[in-house]
Amino acid sequence: MEQSLDGGVSLSALFSWFAATRRPLPWREEPTAYRVLVSEIMLQQTQAARVIPFFCRWMDLFPNPHCLAAASEDTVIKAWEGLGYYSRARALHRIAQIIVAHHEGRIPNDQKALIALPGIGPYTAGAIRAFAFHERAAAVDANVSRVITRLIHPMTREAAASIVEQLLPQEQPWTTMEALIELGALVCKTTPLCSSCPLADQCRALASKTQEIRYAKNVIPKTSLWRDVAIFLSQGTALVTRRSGKQVMSGLYEFPYFDTTPQGSAASTLINALQPRIPSQLSFIASLCETSHSFTRFHATLYPTIIGVEEPFAWPDGKWIPIEMLRDLPFSSGHKRVLEAWLTTFLPCNALRA
Ligand code: SF4
Known part of the structure; x- marks a missing residue:
């Protein structure tokens, strides 16, 4: 599979790297729309390793939207206890109630309908469409935005989403999307591990030694x-x-x-x-x-x-x-x-x- 970014960057090395390093995360093994939804909401603000036990317990307690919609708020909040940012738990609860009431218990695959649900933004909607429905949808979170910014040039997340949309192949677009997300999560982190990066020989930020300058994180003191x-x-x-x-x-x-x-x-x-x-x-x-x-x-x-x-x-x-x-x-x-x-x-x- 061969695509290029901005007419110059080949992603073939990324696919080989992803095939070899892809983490067996529980939501990846059986990516139903509900499981992708729950995992993506949990992954907002929280790293994957920390999410895994919460995700597994959540699926035992609320295996489908109907179970979640019928649960009391106290039960839902208790299941989220320790994960922080509890507005996410309330949003998931509300989403389940809405889709049971208005979508026959099924999570929609339409971008507009998804974004209309509480707690779902363009990234989460794109992730659900890509990973659960296998659509050619861009899911550009802070990690992917950082990768694109370093590979090509500094840009807004919206601009990065537009580039990712162009590069997604017709065949298995979700694999490209997952590979970029994985690269941002594991290698092209805030402090990048360029010596382990499959795209190192094509990265403009690395060539000009401007990885940190190209990605200036806004750190808000607590x-x-x-x-x-x-x-x-x-x-x-x-x-x-x-x-x-x-x-x-x-x-x-x-x-x-x-x-x-x-x-x-x-x-x-x-x-x-x-x-x-x-x-x-x-x-x-x-x-x-x-x-x-x-x-x-x-x-x-x-x-x-x-x-x-x-x-x-x-x-x-x-x-x-x-x-x-x-x-x-x-x-x-x-x-x-x-x-x-x-x-x-x-x-x-x-x-x-x-
Ligand atoms: S070479 Fe370094 S900065 Fe460039 S994409 Fe890879 S990890 Fe990121």
């Missing part, structure tokens, strides 16, 4: 957050809150938390600040080790304190849950760590904070 976390315990239950609406962590459970200083508050300071808001006596039980987690553009450090209280009390969006049921709830990743630290190790630390 904003730091510091939060005191209060684990209120009363009569065998713990107080948790559940975010609602369109908030970042919508659908996930957390313990009540409060913005604090980079060092975290002393437990006594936290309890003294909370006591006037709570109609029952508070008592210090323990401080847990600080933990941290990143989400979207934030990096949060959490300082958890376990606080006893005589009677459960009302709290905005709060619920008192029996302690043995807490692990059944979908928690945000940082608060999941706090929960596990409490339940499994319960190692009070940082006595100075008490």
Whole structure:
């Protein structure tokens, strides 16, 4: 199979390389439209190796759109727990409900109909058409865009998509598409491994030693957050809150938390600040080790304190849950760590904070 990019680059070496190195990813082995859809949504923001166990578990829980559409939001969010960017889980849930209601449970193969679904952009729509329906469709994500930019010249993702559309062959176009995606994921990475690249002898960026200049990634620094976390315990239950609406962590459970200083508050300071808001006596039980987690553009450090209280009390969006049921709830990743630290190790630390 022989095509050329921009009239000069032969891709034959790419096909040989791909045939030899193609990863046996579970969604590639049986590329139904539903499996491609789920994998592509999971692969947004997340690397393939990390997605694999989540994908396999998801397919066990929700083997088809009907099962997913019928599941409760809590069940769907719980299945996504640990993968981050939970809006993707909600979008998949909504997609399943839409295609069951309006497409007889079948994922459409039309670009317009696909893009009309929540969470699906031109790349994901192209990937579904290429890999599930074997159409001659371009799926240009950041990886492929980077490859094309380095091979030929700097350009927008839209321009890269236009070039890829031209080079896709009539015969097995999905193989070309997959090979380019694989090259971007494994070799032509942000820091490229040019010595392992099948296209090295044709790459303009490598010839001019401008790989980094041709691909300038926009690195957005994360904003730091510091939060005191209060684990209120009363009569065998713990107080948790559940975010609602369109908030970042919508659908996930957390313990009540409060913005604090980079060092975290002393437990006594936290309890003294909370006591006037709570109609029952508070008592210090323990401080847990600080933990941290990143989400979207934030990096949060959490300082958890376990606080006893005589009677459960009302709290905005709060619920008192029996302690043995807490692990059944979908928690945000940082608060999941706090929960596990409490339940499994319960190692009070940082006595100075008490
Ligand atoms: S030679 Fe280097 S920069 Fe060029 S396509 Fe290959 S990995 Fe990317």
